[in-house]
Amino acid sequence: MTEVLFYHLTESKLEDALPPLLEKSLERGWKVVVQTAADERRDLLDTHLWAFRDDSFLPHATEASDEAANQPVLLTSSQDNINQATVRFIVDGAEPPSIDAYERIVFMFDGYDAGQLEGARSQWKKLKGEGHNLTYWQQSPEGRWQKKA
Helix, strand or coil: CCEEEEEEECCCCHHHHHHHHHHHHHHCCCCEEEECCCHHHHHHHHHHHHHCCCCCCCCCEECCCCCHHHCCEEEECCCCCCCCCCEEEEECCCCCCCHHHCCEEEEEEECCCHHHHHHHHHHHHHHHHCCCCEEEEEECCCCCEEECC
């Protein structure tokens, strides 16, 4: 069964919290797809990931790339899985595809955005009702992830 994690952003923005999680995923040998709610947001994340840190390189592309299918991290605004990822990050309240095709689904949501918060609660209820095993992580004041449920 798919492992489902909810990451509640309270101390940092997605742009700060997402890159380290993507790096950890790549270290584990996972292929990843990051789904945004809109093309504009996808493109902003694409630009950010190229320059988020001077001493790091995070190989990635968007679904618009000619090499999209070969990317270890693919940014998309669709429900497609072009790079055959086993891990899917759902950000900005994007509507997820069927989660059964993945080993791990990660919902990342801004705790100060009422729409994203309500969307995460709705997904939690739906997936819990379907019998999935869920974990909930929230940021500490220092920005570290703490398992809450």
